[in-house]
Amino acid sequence: MTYQVIIPAAGQGKRMGAGKNKLLLELNHIPVIIHTLRVFEEDELCEGIILAIHPQDEEEFKSLLEKYQIKKVLALVPGGKERQDSIYYALKAVKSDGIILVHDAARPFILKKHIHRLLDTAQITGAAIIGVPAKDTMKTVRDHMVMATVERSSLWAVQTPQAFHFSLLYRAYEKAVKDCYIGTDDSSLVERISHPVTMVEGDYDNIKLTTQEDLFFAEAIVKKRQGSF
Ligand code: CTP
Ligand code: MG
Numbered sequence: 001m002t003y004q005v006i007i008p009a010a011g012q013g014k015r016m017g018a019g020k021n022k023l024l025l026e027l028n029h030i031p032v033i034i035h036t037l038r039v040f041e042e043d044e045l046c047e048g049i050i051l052a053i054h055p056q057d058e059e060e061f062k063s064l065l066e067k068y069q070i071k072k073v074l075a076l077v078p079g080g081k082e083r084q085d086s087i088y089y090a091l092k093a094v095k096s097d098g099i100i101l102v103h104d105a106a107r108p109f110i111l112k113k114h115i116h117r118l119l120d121t122a123q124i125t126g127a128a129i130i131g132v133p134a135k136d137t138m139k140t141v142r143d144h145m146v147m148a149t150v151e152r153s154s155l156w157a158v159q160t161p162q163a164f165h166f167s168l169l170y171r172a173y174e175k176a177v178k179d180c181y182i183g184t185d186d187s188s189l190v191e192r193i194s195h196p197v198t199m200v201e202g203d204y205d206n207i208k209l210t211t212q213e214d215l216f217f218a219e220a221i222v223k224k225r226q227g228s229f
Helices: 032-041 055-067 083-092 112-125 166-179 186-192 212-226
Strands: 003-009 046-053 073-078 099-102 127-133 138-142 145-150 156-165 198-201
Touching: 003 032, 003 083, 032 046, 032 055, 046 055, 046 083, 055 073, 073 083, 083 166, 099 112, 099 166, 112 127, 112 156, 112 198, 127 186, 156 166, 156 186, 166 186
Parallel strands: 003 046, 003 099, 046 073, 127 198
Antiparallel strands: 099 156, 127 156, 138 145
16 A cells, blocks of 8 residues: 655745755755655555655755755645644645555654554554653643642644545545634644544654754764764
């Protein structure tokens, strides 16, 4: 079973404070966006990539796709104001009714074995997401006062990719648009239309590059994978 993947890359990277889209920063001399795209380029089960980009990055992204020989990009779509808007526009460019994955361009360390584990589950259940069990003790806090300690065994940190039957995800997005609902991930939109979502265990290296300190962790993960750490 194959899949297509939507990669939202149209953010501005404001929290990274690099003065440009964080996806253009380099890790091991290769731009972050290329690290992410290569995982899918090299996955034999990936049929195609729909990439949402900010119009101001269009020329640079196009030349990077050329330079690094990324051939699976089926469409480059202009992103929107929010991540959810970018994915909605990308969904409209999908021309297949199979499994669709959504994966943040800012998570360059996703492994093929985890993509395939997610895919296998989504084929059966229609909706699956990847995440890891919470390691820290978690509490709810209001005005700096602890309200409660949440039972940790039921808490998972959610990552991407998230995988769905295309028609299910599209229906979830249409409903969110109709209700003016903005969720923090794709699964939350599917949960709202009462479809069960299965959690698949991934790994802690699949970080999202958000702030400057994440770049230090990222360098460490690169070294670990090169076997030089
Ligand atoms: N994204 C997008 N369209 C947007 C906002 C975000 O396609 N309007 C993408 C980003 O490029 C990123 C992913 O969604 O790959 C996750 O978003 P985030 O980590 O928040 O990245 P940015 O929005 O770029 O960063 P910031 O919120 O710090 O500005
Ligand atoms: Mg953002």
